[in-house]
Amino acid sequence: MMMKEAPANVDSFYQGRSHTAAPGDLSYTYAVRLTDFVVVEFARAWQQEHRASVVDPEIVAEVAADPAYAEAADDDARMLLYCERLLQRRVDDDDGPGIVHTLQVALTAAWWIAPLAGLLLGGALLEASLPPNDVRPVNVFVVLGEGVLIPALFLTLTLLATLSGGRIVQRLHWIRPVLALLGRKALSTPIGRLGGRVLKHSGAAGPTLASLSHLLWLGALGAMLVVAAFRFTFDDYLFCWSSTLPITGDGVEQLFGVLAAPVQWLPGVDAPTAEQVTVSQYASLGGTWPRGTGDAVQDDALRKAWYALLLAVIAFWGVLPRIVGLVVSRVQSARGIDRALARSSIAAVLPALAAHSTLRHAGTSEGPRDELPPTRVHAPAAARAGEGLDLITFAADAPEPGILDRLGWNRLGLSGVVRAVEDDDDAVQAASVLESLTTPATAPGGAIVVFDLADTPGRVREAFLRDVVQALGRSAPVHVLLTGASAFKMGPRASAFAGRLGAWRDMAERAGVPSASVRPDEGTV
Amino acid sequence: MIEPLRIAIVGHTNAGKSSIVAALTRRDELRISDEHGTTRDVDEWTFEIGGEAVLTFLDTPGFDRAGAINEWLDEAAGPSATAADDPDLVARFIAEADPALFRSEQRALSAALRADVLAYVADATVKPKGQARQEVRLLGKAGPPVIGVVNVIEGPHRDAWFELFGRQKIHNKVLLDAMNFQPEQEARFYRALVSVLPDREAHFDRIAELRAAEEAGRAIQVRRCIAQTLVDVLSFQIEELTGSRHEATKRREGVEARFRSAIVGREAEGFRQLLELYGFKKAGVEGAVEVDFEGDWQASLFDAEVAKRYGASVTTLTLVGAAAGAPFELFGAHGLAAGAGALLGFVSGHYVGRFAIGSVDRSGRLTVGPLESIQMPIILVNRAIEAWKEIDTRSHASAAGAVVTGDQQHLGTADILRLKKLAKKASKNPTWSSMSEAFDAVGRADTVDEFAAFVGDVLEGARTPPDEGPPG
Known part of the structure; x- marks a missing residue:
């Protein structure tokens, strides 16, 4: 029972992870990135939608036997392995596995597109603000605005959005119905839904948004620095200061003194002197522009002094905060994903993987790995607590071989265990089966309860089904298989088939099993 | 008691x-x-x-x-x-x-x-x-x-x-x-x-006695019910004096539709009476059973295709005509005899499926009915037998509608000749139909009895043999 209630066991799983993560602890391995989390989230959603066993014994056995499992960095990586194998083995083309790849590509593309867009943005901004060098001097406040002030403003917005507004961002999936109302179906598509779920469940929505913002501005500021360095080196620019604000020379001197303080240790970077500030005032240049002050040495000194200072100020006040922000958001993203993985129902697979791995090591100690019997991997593993769905027959024959395959229920993660209540008046046997469902050592991850369609879904059967649901817990998947459907349809009561099936579905609903999980074995005779 | x-x-x-x-x-x-x-x-x-x-x-x-x-x-x-x-x-x-x-x-x-x-x-x-x-x-x-x-x-x-x-x-x-x-x-x-309950044997003997009496009484009622329906339908006709041939011709289609509607309604009423005789809910009550026909009998009484099924098809009669004319070819008719026979057969086949139920004379008299077509009485009797078989074997537990799926021809040559004679008699007496304003119940009594006797003989022949009971 301990393994099927994932949320209740988060702490225990958390403690059992390879990197004992606690709030504030930054020792994350980042084995699972957001693009990988897409796989995990898709697998979780698929299992939930199909009401499959979280721990699929066959997949667990396969993963535990995979050499990649031994090489996995941590539990997150092991979960990822499990999910990838689950998608590979269980998910049909109809279930849309392609959207996983598409979303991964989209996320990866975003990491490239953001800095590239930033490059274009930064280059364009600087080019737009730099006049031809023979028209007028460059206003240092314009460069300061584009390289420090605007990035700082957007950084503040980013921080506000991702820190204080992070929860709202993480609920971006709510935007789906809003957009649908507006006639925009983009997020109503499978990929839109998956993207929304990834943002919702990963805990990385805010940091991801911040990372993209940082990358954009790093690209932009990088482009500014490169373009500025190139232009200031090869073009004969003069620098001045001018503002519509009531700022004096002293103020400018103090401002640049502050800005230059952290970078003054760099060679060639000094805070401007009072004289520099005075001669750089646009108004003081008078008619000497664009030829300069008339003193070539002074002009050259003015150029170099401003040029180096501006590049250093942009690098420190513009670029450095973004780099720090990028690092922090990546760490936050990794932590969010890590926590989301710990909360995910799929975390329940870790003990099962560990147990199978131990079993496998015990086997390999007696001989080389290659000598393991191949059926060990492909057949459902021996029943373990919480692993797979048991088949429980209640006064009904076990389904014919192939029926579960035809219904697609072989994908739900069958444990291979069949429990039977031979007769509908055998209360002792029924109690024994129910007890085995609650005993920690034998409790499965869910069940397929088999009834005879021809029987009326009376109180005895309803009570048993309700007991099964309660024994396994409301979150455990329970399905109902009705045998003898074809015989019923060909028999004298064929016309009552739909009514009988409806009665079974109503009964299942009352017992706590969704009617969609009640299926007749159409193929049997 | x-x-x-x-x-x-x-x-x-x-x-x-x-x-x-x-x-x-x-x-x-x-x-x-x-x-x-x-x-x-x-x-x-x-x-x-x-x-x-x-x-x-x-x-x-x-x-x-x-x-x-x-x-x-x-x-x-x-x-x-x-x-x-x-x-x-x-x-x-x-x-x-x-x-x-x-x-x-x-x-x-x-x-x-x-x-x-x-x-x-x-x-x-x-x-x-x-x-x-x-x-x-x-x-x-x-x-x-x-x-x-x-x-x-x-x-x-x-x-x-x-x-x-x-x-x-x-x-x-x-x-x-x-x-x-x-x-x-x-x-x-x-x-x-x-x-x-061996000591209650007399009780069950009494039940058997009562059941036998009830069955016998119902059998008579069923025959009379079907017979009355047949007489009502076969003797029914509508006659209107319009004043001019033109006016009569103009009104003919509407009157024919009224006539067909009355016939279909009377037949349905007959089926409802049969259902009531067997203890099914009366018409108009919620859940009352209606008789629906499927297969060859499902179409309207006035569907020519149904008539042909029990009359003769164009093709059949054309071939019969040609065959009849063929011997004359031996006497050098140069194909004229066979051709004339085939033509005659074709024309007969074409008209045999039609129900010529309306006529107009020079004085403007519009007469619709009676159903003189050779097929109509046969169809009516066959439908009645099929409906009776469905009702007679129908369980009161059945919630489904009474659907007649049989399409068996129940009348032999002798039956058809007997029916034809009775039908002709009925068609000459429009007042024998209860749908007629001048209904003469007394006048038709003997004929109804004759029809009932005919129906009784036919029903007896159509009865499904009983099952043989549980195996072993």
């Missing part, structure tokens, strides 16, 4: 108990459904034959938890308890057990205790399981003798049920089919009751 025998119909939920009661009592107003636990209380249905109450059926809610009841009874029984104490224990269970858990079972057992005999109904489409064994065992404790009734003759598990009854010492068992209930099944049921 006899004291009605009380029969409790008991069994698992949805075994078909109410259906059996409906079939046996010939009452189609019982609540019958495939929905689980349709009967929630004990319903008493008195079966009257000829106004005499002979049986009272106690239709009970189904058992669902007999195993738990037996456990209760086993626990309640002291170490010195004997089988004779069982009915008292059952009464204690009814009084003391938690109604929230056993309400329907308590009601069913209460009915069982006050019945003269119990009929345990088993559904042969369902495999007998533990709860069924528990139910049979439980009923054995109630006191009255038990017979086993296996419902659905074609059910795949009927032998398993017979075996179960045998193991539980219920040696009187009967195979019925509530949805396809036949008089022979009813007789079997009574024989099974007699075998457990």
Whole structure:
């Protein structure tokens, strides 16, 4: 029972992870990135939608036997392995596995597109603000605005959005119905839904948004620095200061003194002197522009002094905060994903993987790995607590071989265990089966309860089904298989088939099993 | 007069108990459904034959938890308890057990205790399981003798049920089919009751006597019902004096439509009368059965295709005509004889399928009907026979509409000639139709009797042979 209630066991799983993560602890391995989390989230959603066993014994056995499992960095990586194998083995083309790849590509593309867009943005901004060098001097406040002030403003917005507004961002999936109302179906598509779920469940929505913002501005500021360095080196620019604000020379001197303080240790970077500030005032240049002050040495000194200072100020006040922000958001993203993985129902697979791995090591100690019997991997593993769905027959024959395959229920993660209540008046046997469902050592991850369609879904059967649901817990998947459907349809009561099936579905609903999980074995005779 | 025998119909939920009661009592107003636990209380249905109450059926809610009841009874029984104490224990269970858990079972057992005999109904489409064994065992404790009734003759598990009854010492068992209930099944049921209630044999003799009298009386009524319908339809005609040939021609189509509508309505009314004779709900009552036709009989009476099916097709008559003319070719007719014969056959075939029901004379008299077409009386009689067969064999448990699917030709050459003569007689007397304003009931009496005799002979030939009873 301990393994099927994932949320209740988060702490225990958390403690059992390879990197004992606690709030504030930054020792994350980042084995699972957001693009990988897409796989995990898709697998979780698929299992939930199909009401499959979280721990699929066959997949667990396969993963535990995979050499990649031994090489996995941590539990997150092991979960990822499990999910990838689950998608590979269980998910049909109809279930849309392609959207996983598409979303991964989209996320990866975003990491490239953001800095590239930033490059274009930064280059364009600087080019737009730099006049031809023979028209007028460059206003240092314009460069300061584009390289420090605007990035700082957007950084503040980013921080506000991702820190204080992070929860709202993480609920971006709510935007789906809003957009649908507006006639925009983009997020109503499978990929839109998956993207929304990834943002919702990963805990990385805010940091991801911040990372993209940082990358954009790093690209932009990088482009500014490169373009500025190139232009200031090869073009004969003069620098001045001018503002519509009531700022004096002293103020400018103090401002640049502050800005230059952290970078003054760099060679060639000094805070401007009072004289520099005075001669750089646009108004003081008078008619000497664009030829300069008339003193070539002074002009050259003015150029170099401003040029180096501006590049250093942009690098420190513009670029450095973004780099720090990028690092922090990546760490936050990794932590969010890590926590989301710990909360995910799929975390329940870790003990099962560990147990199978131990079993496998015990086997390999007696001989080389290659000598393991191949059926060990492909057949459902021996029943373990919480692993797979048991088949429980209640006064009904076990389904014919192939029926579960035809219904697609072989994908739900069958444990291979069949429990039977031979007769509908055998209360002792029924109690024994129910007890085995609650005993920690034998409790499965869910069940397929088999009834005879021809029987009326009376109180005895309803009570048993309700007991099964309660024994396994409301979150455990329970399905109902009705045998003898074809015989019923060909028999004298064929016309009552739909009514009988409806009665079974109503009964299942009352017992706590969704009617969609009640299926007749159409193929049997 | 006899004291009605009380029969409790008991069994698992949805075994078909109410259906059996409906079939046996010939009452189609019982609540019958495939929905689980349709009967929630004990319903008493008195079966009257000829106004005499002979049986009272106690239709009970189904058992669902007999195993738990037996456990209760086993626990309640002291170490010195004997089988004779069982009915008292059952009464204690009814009084003391938690109604929230056993309400329907308590009601069913209460009915069982006050019945003269119990009929345990088993559904042969369902495999007998533990709860069924528990139910049979439980009923054995109630006191009255038990017979086993296996419902659905074609059910795949009927032998398993017979075996179960045998193991539980219920040696009187009967195979019925509530949805396809036949008089022979009813007789079997009574024989099974007699075998457990030998001292009430006279009671069942009386029932048989009353049933035979009722059947005989109904047979006469059925013949007269069909005969009256035939006379009404075949003698019916509408005559209108319009003043001019032009006006008559103009109104002809409308009057013909009215005529066809009246004929179809009268035929449908005849079917409704037949249903009522068999105890089905009267027309207009909610859930009343309507007769629908499928296959060759489904089309309107006035569909030429149906007529041709029972007359002769264009192709057939063309070939017959050509064949008839062929011998003359031997005398050098140069193909003219065969050609003329074929042409004649073609024209005959073309018109044989038409119902020329309207005519206009020079004075402006518009006459529609009677149905002189050779096929119409044949079609009417065949449809009536098929409808009667459906109604006669129809179970009162059936909730579905009466759908006539048969398309058998029931009339031989002699029958057709006899019918033709009767039809001609009727068509010459428009006042014999009850749809006529100048209806002459007395004048047609002899002809109705003749039709009834004809119908009786035809129905006797069309009757489905009875089934042979349960195997083994």
